[in-house]
Amino acid sequence: MTASAMVAEFDDVAAWTADAVEQLGERHAIPAACRGSASPAALAWLAEACELSPGIRLLDVGAGAGGPAAWAVERFGVRPILLEPMPAAGRAAARLFGLPVIAGDGRRIPLRTGSADAAWCLGVLCTVQDKAAVLGEIHRVLTPGASLGLLVVIARGPQLLPVPDGNHFPTQGELAGLLAGAGFEIVEQTDQPGGMPPSWSRRAEQVAAVIATRHRAEPAYALAAHQGERFTRLFASGQIAVRLIHAVSRPAGHPLKSRMEER
Template identity: 35%
Template sequence: MTFARWGTSPCAARLPTPCTSQESIMPDHARHLDAHYDAPVELGEQSLTMRLRAAFRDAGRDPDHLALDEIAGIDQLHLGGRSASRSLAALGHLAPGARVLDVGCGTGGASRLMAAEFGCEVTGVDITAAFVEVAEWLSRATGLDDRTRFLCADAAQMPLPDGAFDGIWCQHVLMNMPDIAAVLAEWHRLLVPGGTLLLHEVVAGDSPEPLVLPVPWARSVETSHLRSRQSLEALLSQGGFAPVAVQDISESALAWRRKHSRREGEGEARGPALPGPALIFGDVFAEMGRNLRDNLAADRVRILEGVWRRA
C-alpha cells in the first residue's frame, strides 16, 4: 500500500492562493467557520498572521526563520498533534514523492510534516482564508515552501484536475462539513484509481447525552456535523472507498487530551511562551479542550484512524 512516485502533474505548478469569494460558495457555512476558527478577528483584533508574528517576536523568535519545533503549538490543531499525524502516515505507508492533498489543512502543519519527514509533495486546501495565509507564511519560514502549496477553496468543489493525487489526507475536518457525500464525490474525482484516503476523525460516541460545547470544532449544535462511525463508514462505502485498515484510538486520544488540559489549566509562568491555539480560538480554547476531554471520557465522541482505497 505504497503511494506512487511524484511525477509531472498540473498540481506541481504553484497554485493560485487568493480565496474564492466566500459569498459564492456555501456562504453561511464559510462564514460560520471563519467566525469559529479566527474568532479574535470577529472582535476587531489584528489578523491571525499579524497576531502570530507578534507572538513569535515576543518569544524572541524571528517570524521569518522558524524551526518546526517552534511552531508545533499552532501548526496541527487536532488531537494527538504531530504524533497523531505520524501514526496516520505510517498506517497509510506514505512514500517519498507521493502527491497528497491535505483537506482542511488549517495552518499547514500536517502538510509540512508529510513533506519534511516523508518526502511527499503536498497541496493543502482550506476554506478559511486566514489559515491559508498562515500556512504559506509558515512554510516559507521553515523552508518547506518548495514542497507544500496551499489553496483556499471549499472541499466539495476544488479547482483541481481529475486524478491529480495519489492520496488524500484529512484530520478532524469532516465534522465541520454538512454535505459529506458531495465532499467524497470530489475526493473520488481527484484521486488516481486505487488512490488512498487517510482519515483521522472525530465521530459521535454511543452515549445518548448531548455534546458538551464549545469544542475545538464548534461553538453551537448547528455548526457541529458529527456522525457515528457506522454512518461515516456507510457514506465512505457509498462514495466508492473500501476500508484497508481502520481502528478506534479514543483511549490514546483521551490520554493526550488529559495531559494537555492539565498544562492549559495550570498556566504556569515560564517566560514568554511560543504561540499556541488560544491565539487562534481566543481565551475560550482552554474550555474547549476540557470539554473535548470530558466528551471523550463520557463516550459522547470517539476518534477513528483509518485508511481507505478508492475503488
C-alpha cells in the same frame, strides 16, 4: 453564532498561532499548527498506512494552519497540496511552512480528476454538514487505488452535552456508509492513535500561552475557547472519540471487494 465561532476557532487562532510561532521559534510550528487533535503517533499511523513516500502528491483537505502537511513533508518527503477555505488559516500555513495552499472548499475541489496520489482529511468531516460531497470530491481527484487518511471525531452515542457550534459528529456506522457511498473501501482503522509526547505538547502549550496573553480580551478568543471547552467535555464523558481510518479509492463503478479477496 455558528459562523463566528468557526471563524474564531479556525481562522483567527491560526493567524495568532503564526504570530506566536514567530516569537517562540520554528520548532513550535508543527505542534502548534496541528489543529485536528493530531499527535505525532496519529500522523505516523496515517502516513505508514497510506504508504507515503518521497515525491507523491498528497492533498490535505481542510489543511488548517498546515501542521500535518508540514510534518508529512519533513518526515516522508511528500509533495503537498493544501486546500483550506479559511483565508487566514491558509496564509498561516504559507507563512509558517512555505507550503502551496489553494483557497477552496472540500465540496468543490479546484483540481483535475485523478491529480492527487493520496489525500488526508484530518479533523474536518465533523465540521462539514455535507460530508458526502467532500468525500465524493476527494474520490474524484484521487487516482484510482489511492489512499485516503482520515482523522474523524465520531459520536459514540447520543450527545447529551452541548456540541461545539458547527459540528456534526457521524457515528461509526454513518461514516462507513458515507465512505462506501463515495467509492472508498476502509482498509484499517484505529481509535488508539497514541498520545502526544511532552516535547510536542509543551511546545503547543507555549504557543497557546502566548496567544492567551495577547488575545484573551478579544471576543474571538472567548468564542474559540468556548468551542474547545465543549470538545473537552464531550471527550471526557466518552460521548465522542477520535478515529483514524485508512481507506482506498475504488474506480467509479468498481464493485467493492475486500483487499483479502484480491490476494
